[in-house]
Amino acid sequence: MFPIPLTIRGTGSYQPRRVLTSEEIDARLGWRPGSCHALYGIRSRHVADEDETSSAMAAEAAREAMEMAECTPRDLDLIIGACGVMEQPIPSTAVLVQDRLGLGRSGTPAWDVNATCLGFMKAMDLAALHIATGRAKRVLVFSSDIASVGLDWRRPDAAAIFGDARPVWLEVGFGGGEHMVHMAASYPEIGIIGCEPFINGVAMLLGKIRAAGVGNVSVHPGDARDLMDVLPPASIAKAFLNYPDPWPKARHHRRRFVTPEHLIPLARVMQPGAEFRVATDIPDYMRQTLEEVPLAGFDLVAEGPEPWQDWLSTRYEQKALREGRVPHYATFRRR
Ligand SMILES: C[S@@+](CC[C@H](N)C(=O)[O-])C[C@H]1O[C@@H](n2cnc3c(N)ncnc32)[C@H](O)[C@@H]1O
Known part of the structure; x- marks a missing residue:
């Protein structure tokens, strides 16, 4: 095991605004009240609205992280996206986040790691390599996924x-x-x-x-x-x-x-x-x-x-x- 030569200066998160309770799912599916919670043990979940795309949520989380790290988007040397599912085929989610942070014409490198569940670890690894080799000092790594897009709410299988x-x-x-x-x-x-x-x-x-x-x-x-x-x-x-x-x-x-x-x-x-x-x-x-x-x-x-x-x-x-x-x-x- 090699030590990872990086320090995490700031973290941020974003949850979709809309909260969907298990009682609402019971009503939607015609189940007895309390059934969904009894079956899955979950009382509520957050569901993304149309304007809450992966890149929009990632940018919100990134702003919070940069506030904690006391830096601005201009201080970033690299942006790495580590989502399980891309927002669109091209340009990559990292480029969409770069644009949302006002860095559209900055030339700040931005690219995605396509390694599904391993994505975040792999992205941290790549951030460390860039820092260790002197190619970057500050790297933004983000992961943002919308699981509800793939759900058929009518059919709990x-x-x-x-x-x-x-x-x-x-x-x-x-x-x-x-x-x-x-x-x-x-x-x-x-x-x-x-x-x-x-x-x-x-x-x-x-x-x-x-x-x-x-x-x-x-x-x-x-x-x-x-x-x-x-x-x-x-x-x-x-x-x-x-x-x-x-x-x-x-x-x-x-x-x-x-x-x-x-x-x-x-x-x-x-x-x-x-x-x-x-x-x-x-x-x-x-x-x-x-x-x-x-x-x-x-x-x-x-x-x-x-x-x-x-x-x-x-x-x-x-x-x-x-x-x-x-x-x-x-x-x-x-x-
Ligand atoms: C007599 S024990 C038999 C247990 C086991 N099948 C065996 O043969 O050793 C009956 C079991 O059924 C469970 N039980 C009773 N009503 C039930 C229900 N509505 N749903 C699920 N389990 C129930 C009880 O808690 C009990 O453990």
Whole structure:
């Protein structure tokens, strides 16, 4: 490692004026209030207006940086742009910033580094080289990007969570996460989203993800209903409901997952032909499952005491077996 021969004399930043809250996104997409924040953990974001181009924002930030550095644009020997996305093909964003700083005819060199996420580091490196070789004393390095330009606001895509278009599976109430991590490791080509409001379960899952080294798991640390409300229709290729809370008392049966309140949203987000697996050790739960799931738009494919070939016994199943209860498995297919 070589020391970098430069001193940062000033820094500046600029955020777009317009603030878009998660509540506004809920309203725009017809989601329940609070859904967007529950899903992404973000309360608000800044969105650039038409006049807030990359170069306009960079110039504002540059003015703040120069004020801190107690210098003027005329003191700059070089301007390096390190944006991920250029404002236009030609002239470069650095030249647009040069012009906005009133240096249009100054001859101050201005050029972009096209190194995507590495751009800022590379630009700092080049600034240091120019300073070390005596070609410049003061260099302005900026990075300014408008992510919202590339967004389709009407379509929050589950696949976007994984950054590509792989099949997405869903596990409801993953408990300690052993089954979900097993699936993620067995099928690295899919992405799996797990929902679990029990925070200790989420903590256990994180340890298992690290131990297994899987990178295709995404977690919603909350109720599956909130997630299903915001998933696009027909976006889930397979779903698992392993040992859902049994709610044994008859007056509590309406709280079970296998009720229209949960099954209708589940059916909406599942692709036609997608598989839905249910495992339970409670005979009355299986009775209700076999009654209610077909009413929500699924066909029964198989049901019995034999687990699936790729099944991994869960913590709750192990407890049930120790206590003498018999597991039951059912497979449905979305019509
Ligand atoms: C009996 S445990 C089974 C856990 C795990 N699937 C297993 O087999 O070991 C049921 C789990 O479902 C979770 N759960 C209950 N209702 C849920 C819901 N609406 N959305 C997501 N998870 C839920 C509970 O927090 C609990 O951890």
